Amino acid sequence: MPHILIVEDEAIIRSALRRLLERNQYDISEAGSVQEARERYSFASFDLIVSDLRLPGAPGTELIQLAEGTPVLIMTSYASLRSAVDSMKLGAVDYIAKPFDHDEMLQTIARILHDRQQPVVAPAREKAAATSASDSAGSDEYGDIGIIGRCQAMQDLYGKIRKVAPTDSNVLVLGESGTGKELVARALHNLSRRAKAPMISVNCAAIPETLIESELFGHEKGAFTGASASRAGLVEAADGGTLFLDEIGELPLEAQARLLRVLQEGEIRRVGSVQSHKVDVRLIAATHRDLKTLSKSGQFREDLYYRLHVIALKLPPLRERGADVLAIAETFLAHQRERQGLEQLHLSREARQAMLHYGWPGNVRELENAIERAAILSEGPEIKAELLGIDIEFDELDEDFDETALASGSGSNEPTEDLSLEDYFQHFVLEHQDHMTETELARKLGISRKCLWERRQRLGIPRRKTGTTTT
Structure with a gap:
């Protein structure tokens, strides 16, 4: 034992x-x-x-x-x-x-x-990894995924990636814009038997509707005005490897029908051609939209949806990843230090706290832009919170953030039975709120004041009322 x-x-x-x-x-x-x-x-x-x-x-x-x-x-x-x-x-x-x-x-x-x-x-290679x-302060456990994050949701995702990657099953990656869906696709490719073959990435929303079929499936000479020569499409370019279609919810219905044939028959036919030929492509698709709802309204082919939805992997938004935001920010900041030659550039404690409080609607992409902006505008080695350009009330931040925690003075009131996380939270707050401020409670629990307030609301624990002094 x-x-x-x-x-x-x-x-x-x-x-x-x-x-x-x-x-x-x-x-x-x-x-x-x-x-x-x-x-x-x-x-x-x-x-x-x-x-x-x-x-x-x-x-x-x-x-x-x-x-x-x-x-x-x-x-x-x-x-x-x-x-x-x-x-x-x-x-x-x-x-x-x-x-x-x-x-x-x-x-x-x-x-x-x-x-x-x-x-x-x-x-040596594994030790280096x-x-x-x-x-990198928060990469996955073994360094083979290539995505920063140590929260439980990301650890669960890493486990699924490792299980799915060696297969040839189609994968649908779900998540809000800016969460890093292409990184998941890249990890699936790199850990697959197709790793030495190409991975072709296509943003379906970035290609004009009139050109997308030609771009994906290729065309023959004279197939349309301007087609002066035959051209292979991106699906052919991915033969033997992986095709990643980002924002697949934006794919026109005609192109969806062609894609379905690729998935069902393993065949492709160029625009303007009567000949089909085989392709060996693993498809990974990504979207921030609800494809099932789109299929019910006729905006997305239902048969294609079920072909894509063999395995679904969902990326959590940055606001649900806790301290991962700081680890990712430090990685982006290291990149900015290298680009600008500012070895001493670092985030102030107020900036780190502001990032933990902020909701990041634009997710990792917004965080990257915020770090780049702050690094450029910073006039000294320390990046101040206001330079991040995020919508947050800075006067609400804890003054003693990231300082040594105060002794709790909990005495020996040891519980008589095992506590769940919520039990522990409730027990701790009720025991200490009469002699600790909200800032001190939050710091000792290792959470922000905002998170403390939200948990109070969820668990029905009223905030201590400040007594009025009588004379």
């Missing part, structure tokens, strides 16, 4: 995590600080150490050097992403954001313990 040490000063979290792991057949020891852990245990006797980043006295990262080779998993809040990345560079095996999901915690621990049991040293993934 694997032996795990939990180092966490919050009795509520420590107890809930202990019970969760014990229920899943782990042997658990615990401590409230690095000093207590040093005095009570020999770190070499553990298979894994799970530690909070911010602890009374020495931070959790001190355990990395003290652990004598035992892997250390760091728990941290979304507001402390940069510190989490630094802990990875110091040697932490991974980090997980609080408040964490039970399944996410169990999956992360199982993966770490499994990897530790592997006796084979990773090849792993290093790159860590340095």
